[in-house]
Amino acid sequence: MAVTVVGSIAFDRVETHTDQREKLLGGSAVHFSLASSFFAETRVVGPVGDDFGEDEYDVLHGRGVITDDIEHVPGGKTFFWAGRYERDVNIRHTLQTDLNVFEDFEPKLSDAARAAEVLFLANIHPDLQRRVREECSGARFTALDSMNLWIDITRDSLVEAIRMVDCVILNESEIRMLVDEPNLVRAARALLEMGPSVVVAKQGEHGSALFTPEGFFALPAYPTPDVVDPTGAGDTFDGGFVGYIAAHADEEIEAPLLRRAMAYGTALASYNVEAFGTERMLDLTGSEVADRVSELGRLTRFDDVPIALRA
């Protein structure tokens, strides 16, 4: 099934402990679509400025991403973000955020974008997420991501958006913050009570956890010794997870499918952090992805052997 993703398209400047890059292609919709494209036809809705050119389109087209719905704002500049990671890459400092054309973004969906069976609302203002969700009233599976900013300044609108989707994917700290509940199990259950049937908590280097009304699943991150640039890992996870579901939406969207989707999201995110920006995604092959999913299966499995315990 086809996927439409609405979100940011950006240029990033990234500094790490040992290196830096000036003008990396980034943004939530870009990272999402490069991952999703491994599984499903993916269409990006988002704004760019005059500085967004053939090189950037080539990256997206190289993975078969459909860019017809990318809106070019004449005279504008593309969203720009600069950040610095400490030697401990879990610690990130935002150095600069220039919204540019993203500031007045009003998503305009083509008929084809509106007709996608799977809709992903990447991290944008929840008012916009709700408007797009209403436009795509025929979607069979809808999911959203968000960030602490929207929880802080427009929580009510975000809660409304959450009521309108099947699946919420957030960092675990955002889930706790959103419902003011430090226990993640309780917090995720509170989110499920708002309406979605699937809640995914992203836990960075600790992996991710899946909550549904029926159950729970958790998967560690792939143990990567060389994290070069974590930017976009979360969006890449989203793309792998949602893309996998889109490719299997003829199945029931239940635990077995959702668990496999988590593994593909995890595998893709683990590749994404191995190089700056989208670099690693460009030469990544389907068999590398499949291999890492198999490896994740082996790294997380234990075979219980019934024993007599001293009671």
Add this chain to the structure above:
Amino acid sequence: MAVTVVGSIAFDRVETHTDQREKLLGGSAVHFSLASSFFAETRVVGPVGDDFGEDEYDVLHGRGVITDDIEHVPGGKTFFWAGRYERDVNIRHTLQTDLNVFEDFEPKLSDAARAAEVLFLANIHPDLQRRVREECSGARFTALDSMNLWIDITRDSLVEAIRMVDCVILNESEIRMLVDEPNLVRAARALLEMGPSVVVAKQGEHGSALFTPEGFFALPAYPTPDVVDPTGAGDTFDGGFVGYIAAHADEEIEAPLLRRAMAYGTALASYNVEAFGTERMLDLTGSEVADRVSELGRLTRFDDVPIALRA
């Protein structure tokens, strides 16, 4: 095989967001032995004062723990710790630490304690860990835990102790700190290079990770919605992990056994946090432990289905 554990025996005062307890039985050797006792004959070596009486011995005897090597220091008081957990139980404040008889503790092992095939050096001064390790020269499997204090003030001695054991079990933050390496995979590998063949990183609510020269395994924590008192969870994990290995030391101490041991440690720790102090361990049954291990297997398994990816 029999287990000897050397560590602290304590009274704890614990305050949580909603409740508090004045004089809970605690200490690393106590929590360890109550868990280990599900699998193997366990002998505790540690000091107590005049305030340690029949009620406390009854708790240990209730689970078959051998207390012959508990050293009663006449006129002394038992180690006392007081702490407060915030509403987010991941945040703990130590309010008071009275070492009391623990301050001048010099482990004295009986012949029987010294003859144990499995030795666990709970969190005590690494000089003492080394001395005990040397005394138990015939042990077939040895492991230690430690804490940030010893890394801070006597790192060299701790490194020496680590060189002398088969297995190191630490919080992930301690592993990073010990070798000054923020990436956990790299940090654990550095520890393995010091000598041990097994490194376990405890990750609190995120579970635990196992590193050996050959491979990696990770297991999430059991998703507990009602954490009452996390005190002793780490020591309980240690006891389940090491105890399980002791009960199967006729097998090769390799990945399949170590992974199952992680599951038993995780299950026991998850029960321990369901009530204050050692309360939950007292009525815990072997079949409850086995059930939770089975459940952990179900909560962590995904079945990969090979698919054709869009290359």
